Amino acid sequence: MPGSPASDAAADRVTVAGTGGDDAFAVRGAGTTVDLTGLPAAVKVNRADAATDTLAIDGGDGADTLDQSGLPAAAIGLEFSD
């Protein structure tokens, strides 16, 4: 339902690609909102649902790191490849 504040129950996958250099990503969540920083453009996922949704981060070349200490375990599925 458009505009519904609840999860849409669909499996959403958000893929983010890093740069060719060293990237220091940080992901944090509050409620059903997940924010990813560390890129020139910040990424925000609204209405994240850990049961169905995945945030996939591909660091690309370089020594890439991910700080997920600010992300509640139940916020969203998370995949990270350095």
Ligand SMILES: [Ca+2]
């Ligand atoms: Ca990188």
Ligand SMILES: [Ca+2]
């Ligand atoms: Ca890398």
